[in-house]
Amino acid sequence: MVNPEEIYARLASASPAQIWATAEALATTADTVRESARSTDAATNAAQGWTGEAADAYARRVDAIVDAASLAEANIAAAQQALERVARTCEEVRQRADRVIEFWRVMVTMTAGAGLRELAAALGGELRRLADVYNDQLRAQAVVLRRLTPAFARTTATVPPPGSDPADVARWWTSLTEQQRNLLLVTEFERLGTLAGLPAKVLDVANRRRIDADRTRYAGRRAANADAAARNLEQAVNNAADNHLPADEIYVLSYSPDGPGRKEGTLAVAFGNPDTAGNVAVTVPGTGTTIGSDFTGHAANLRGEMGAEGNATIAWLGYDAPVWDLSVASDLGATDGGPRLASDVEGYRAAAEAAGTPRQHVTVIGHSYGSTTVGYAGMSGLDADDIAVVGSPGVGTSDAGQLGGATVWAGGNEHDPVIQATNGSYFTEDGSTGPYDPAFGARQFDTDADVGTAGAHSAYYDHGSDSLRNLARIAAGDDSAVTERSYLEAPIAPGGDLPMPGASTVYRLGYEHGQVVGDLVTGDLTGAVRDAADGVATVIGGATGILR
Amino acid sequence: MPGDEGGAVTGFAVDPDALRTAVAPRLLAACDQLSGAAGLAETATLPATALGAVDAAGEFAAAVQALVTEHGGDLERGALWVDDAAEAVVQAAGTYEEMDREAVDRFTLIGHERW
Numbered sequence: 001m002v003n004p005e006e007i008y009a010r011l012a013s014a015s016p017a018q019i020w021a022t023a024e025a026l027a028t029t030a031d032t033v034r035e036s037a038r039s040t041d042a043a044t045n046a047a048q049g050w051t052g053e054a055a056d057a058y059a060r061r062v063d064a065i066v067d068a069a070s071l072a073e074a075n076i077a078a079a080q081q082a083l084e085r086v087a088r089t090c091e092e093v094r095q096r097a098d099r100v101i102e103f104w105r106v107m108v109t110m111t112a113g114a115g116l117r118e119l120a121a122a123l124g125g126e127l128r129r130l131a132d133v134y135n136d137q138l139r140a141q142a143v144v145l146r147r148l149t150p151a152f153a154r155t156t157a158t159v160p161p162p163g164s165d166p167a168d169v170a171r172w173w174t175s176l177t178e179q180q181r182n183l184l185l186v187t188e189f190e191r192l193g194t195l196a197g198l199p200a201k202v203l204d205v206a207n208r209r210r211i212d213a214d215r216t217r218y219a220g221r222r223a224a225n226a227d228a229a230a231r232n233l234e235q236a237v238n239n240a241a242d243n244h245l246p247a248d249e250i251y252v253l254s255y256s257p258d259g260p261g262r263k264e265g266t267l268a269v270a271f272g273n274p275d276t277a278g279n280v281a282v283t284v285p286g287t288g289t290t291i292g293s294d295f296t297g298h299a300a301n302l303r304g305e306m307g308a309e310g311n312a313t314i315a316w317l318g319y320d321a322p323v324w325d326l327s328v329a330s331d332l333g334a335t336d337g338g339p340r341l342a343s344d345v346e347g348y349r350a351a352a353e354a355a356g357t358p359r360q361h362v363t364v365i366g367h368s369y370g371s372t373t374v375g376y377a378g379m380s381g382l383d384a385d386d387i388a389v390v391g392s393p394g395v396g397t398s399d400a401g402q403l404g405g406a407t408v409w410a411g412g413n414e415h416d417p418v419i420q421a422t423n424g425s426y427f428t429e430d431g432s433t434g435p436y437d438p439a440f441g442a443r444q445f446d447t448d449a450d451v452g453t454a455g456a457h458s459a460y461y462d463h464g465s466d467s468l469r470n471l472a473r474i475a476a477g478d479d480s481a482v483t484e485r486s487y488l489e490a491p492i493a494p495g496g497d498l499p500m501p502g503a504s505t506v507y508r509l510g511y512e513h514g515q516v517v518g519d520l521v522t523g524d525l526t527g528a529v530r531d532a533a534d535g536v537a538t539v540i541g542g543a544t545g546i547l548r
Numbered sequence: 549m550p551g552d553e554g555g556a557v558t559g560f561a562v563d564p565d566a567l568r569t570a571v572a573p574r575l576l577a578a579c580d581q582l583s584g585a586a587g588l589a590e591t592a593t594l595p596a597t598a599l600g601a602v603d604a605a606g607e608f609a610a611a612v613q614a615l616v617t618e619h620g621g622d623l624e625r626g627a628l629w630v631d632d633a634a635e636a637v638v639q640a641a642g643t644y645e646e647m648d649r650e651a652v653d654r655f656t657l658i659g660h661e662r663w
Binding site for chain 2: 010012022025026032033036040047050052055061062065068069075076090131134135136138139141142145148150151153187
């Protein structure tokens with residue numbers, strides 16, 4: 001037999017008071033939004049005496065705010081009304097259900113047998129019909145709520161997800177109104193800063209805001225990385241000044257308080273607008289570089305040497321550069337960083353294309369371990385016209401032809417201890433041929449033969465150096481002006497895969513024997529390069545000494 | 549002229565102090581109100597049990613929850629937008645004043661050089 005009490009209990013458990021309370025909270029919300037629109041209007045009135053282009057821009061912004069706030073108020077009010085309809089229906093259904101169940105409770109004491117069953121069925125049916133009315137109202141008002149579009153977000157537009165194709169991102173940005181762009185920079189700078197393909201000026205605003213925000217909202221590692229990025233940007237201004245470059249042409253193209261690997265953060269800083277420059281050069285630093293290192297000097301010096309007009313350079317630390325420990329002997333940072341570099345360069349090209357700049361001449365330069373990263377980028381679709389490596393321990397391949405079709409240039413100081421220790425082929429897959437070997441197929445350019453061991457590995461971007469002059473010529477596409485290196489100044493012995501005494505062979509031998517490699521990497525290469533920097537020893541001497 | 553693609557500015561009038569003391573505070577009040585509205589919206593929750601043990605209770609309660617979350621976040625976004633406008637007004641006031649000071653300095657310097 002149908003039990004009307006059960007059906008009634010399901011209806012009676014509703015709390016119209018709670019529904020009304022929720023509606024009331026929304027009403028208060030709508031009132032507060034209305035007050036904010038009034039305050040904004042008052043601000044407009046207070047600015048009546050302000051005229052000019054800035055005042056006009058301000059007025060447009062305020063109008064948009066008032067429009068959005070009005071829509072937000074209307075949305076919340078509509079939601080409030082939906083709640084009120086539900087509450088009213090709930091109360092009406094409850095009143096009718098109360099009458100039905102009261103009738104049932106009276107009749108159940110007076111009726112029995114088939115008559116009772118018929119009555120139960122009839123009253124149960126009536127209660128179910130009431131429940132259906134209520135369910136229909138709930139479903140109808142749920143539809144109303146779901147159709148309410150957030151007001152400010154509607155003005156904002158939807159940001160493409162991370163990892164979107166840079167060309168798609170560039171097209172999306174172009175499709176937005178000025179108002180939408182401005183609003184996005186205020187409300188969605190977190191997501192904008194991580195998108196490849198946006199204009200440099202947009203990325204700069206977004207990433208500087210991200211850095212500022214990270215410095216205050218995080219503690220520990222992330223805050224430290226954000227602080228380091230901020231300091232680095234201050235140093236970038238100094239580096240620009242050292243090269244007579246304007247400080248307002250520095251753009252933060254990317255930043256992360258995390259980054260891959262050891263989570264030491266990433267940062268890419270441009271000198272000059274890469275969206276409009278005819279020549280763009282990307283400098284990739286090597287071992288020991290962190291977000292706290294002054295690594296933008298290379299790019300600043302390069303643009304200074306190239307000349308600011310029509311040229312932009314980018315200091316790119318978008319990978320986990322190894323530190324001077326066992327990680328320097330691993331190509332992990334380079335194999336992971338190479339595709340990241342290729343992707344970012346794709347983003348630079350997409351932004352330039354969207355800006356209407358004819359196809360640019362792009363050069364990617366890797367120093368030290370950075371050259372290994374550039375090599376893996378070349379094997380991962382890097383769209384560069386020229387690739388240059390300096391102080392390279394190897395680029396992952398023994399053939400310049402595998403680096404994506406770019407013209408490949410190799411520069412090595414005669415006394416560079418890293419080249420001598422690695423023969424320029426340590427990070428070559430088969431261990432045979434590095435970029436300083438004629439069989440590799442790179443064009444050897446002149447660097448600075450007279451730099452001693454102490455500074456030879458770190459002198460490639462020095463002001464006044466042959467190396468910097470030639471890198472600038474390569475980056476400017478002035479190939480014919482690049483001076484060739486004399487064979488007498490080669491950093492490795494003639495004969496290609498014949499190493500300098502001890503160096504590469506010893507290093508590789510050590511790598512294959514755990515204990516020895518530990519000595520070599522931490523006690524030999526590390527120590528030797530550091531010693532070399534102090535003008536005390538050479539890697540080769542250190543290496544052979546360790547093995548004795 | 550405003551809207552002129554050539555970008556030539558033909559003139560402007562401004563009281564930087566009014567921007568700082570009359571305009572910006574009203575915008576900041578609007579920002580606080582929007583932020584407060586966002587907080588209020590997020591308190592407007594409704595458990596499904598308050599709607600009774602009927603079939604559509606869960607659907608409606610979920611719609612309410614989605615609304616307050618989404619629109620509450622939207623109002624926060626609006627508050628940020630207004631805050632940015634207030635900040636820009638204060639910055640503009642400073643820029644106007646700085647421009648004026650620099651002009652004074654230049655004229656003062658010219659006087660020294662001549663005399």
